[in-house]
Amino acid sequence: MSTDRRPEDRSAILDSETPTPPELVLPARLAIDDSDSTTDIIDALFLGRFTMGEQPYARSHTVDRVKKGCSLLPPGASVLREARDDNAGSVLAEGEGWTVRVSRWSQGAEVTVTAVTDELAEQRLKQAIDGAEDEPEPEEDQVSMGFWYHSPMRGPRRTSRTISAGAWDEVRENYTARVATAMDELMKVTPDEISGRLLLLHGPPGTGKTSALRTLARSWSDWCQVDCVLDPEHLFNNIGYLMDIAIGADDSDPESGRWRLLLLEDCDELIRGEAKYAAGQALSRLLNLTDGLLGQGRNVLVGVTTNEDLERLHPAVVRPGRCLARIEVGSLSREESVSWLGTDEGVGRDGATLAELYALRKGRSPNAANVPSQQKDGAGLYL
DSSP, X not given: OEEEEOOSOHXXXXXXXXXXOHHHHSOEEEXXXXXXXXXXXXXXXXXXXXXXXXXXXXXXXXXXXXXXXXXXXXXXXXXXXXXXXXXEEEEEEEETTEEEEEEEETTEXXXXXXXXXXXXHXXXXXXXXXXOBOOOOOOTXXXXXXXXXXXXXXXXXXXXXXXXXXXXXXXXXXXXXXXXXXXXXXXXXXXXXXXXXXXXEEOSTTSSHHHHHHHHHXXXXXXXXXXXXXXXXXXXXXXXXXXXXXXXXXXXXXXXXXXXXEEEOOOHHHHXXXXXXXXXXXXXXXXXXXXXXXXXXXXXXXXXXXSSOGGGBOHHHHSTTTEEEEEEOOOBOHHHHHHHHSSOTTOBTTBBOXXXXXXXXXXXXXXXXXXXXXXXXXXXXXX
């Protein structure tokens, strides 16, 4: 079955000097056969009003984990069609001047609203997803962490997952005494004690910087949501992406007092002292987020890890008052390494990194001399 909707005299419209509405140039055709599912029908019906220009504005949002019992429909919605298939399904509903489609799968859903005005579409979408995101309850040795990335097709996206994270008293021995003492203070920080918005962990690969951040996320879980930005090089070169994260596209409530810590890993080029022009612009935006106008009124902290030496970092990054903490994470001394491992076999006279100690514990040689120089200085041995 197929139906067409097109102007009676297309040539007259196309020859006219009056701008032609897009819905008249583009005919709407709906073709249905036995290969189509009921969900396909709902999708076609939903897109009709947008295609024909009756509701030319559309807004959508993906909810990664929907709270139990949440319909994802705005107030006053009248259901027109509904299709269910095991854990998936689709609902089509409408109100005065707007239409909403809710597509569900497993634990997540996508909500799309079309409307006669942009403001109405935005308003109804916010009503539909308000309070719908359900953060998983972490186990005692786990913590919920968000992950941001920029999709070429759909823009800034955030997903969350539960990751393992040891308690600080369980992993403290993984760090040399100086680092452990500094971490003791950081793990106990409360919102009232925040004096700087930048957290900087620097040191060689494999020394446990990422592990420390996982434990920090667990220690701060009562008052701070930790999100990892998977593409930090893109974040500070894309104003829209940066604004979504800074202003709170994750639907956080700035009035709730809950903080967010954005983690940017391995940002050597971003904060290096001799940063090129493009990186310099990105650095300026990073600093603006921590203590400039962009960060004003937002409970946002930024955590940065780098393999660079402190002397090579940009002076603006390490100036007094900017950093909540600035910790150099290095290798354990020989004495600490032997104590950690329980034997001195394989431990060099200068000690070992945490990654090397784990390799020794598993019976593998951590001899850095066997690693090509381009791998020693770049990726590898991260922990």
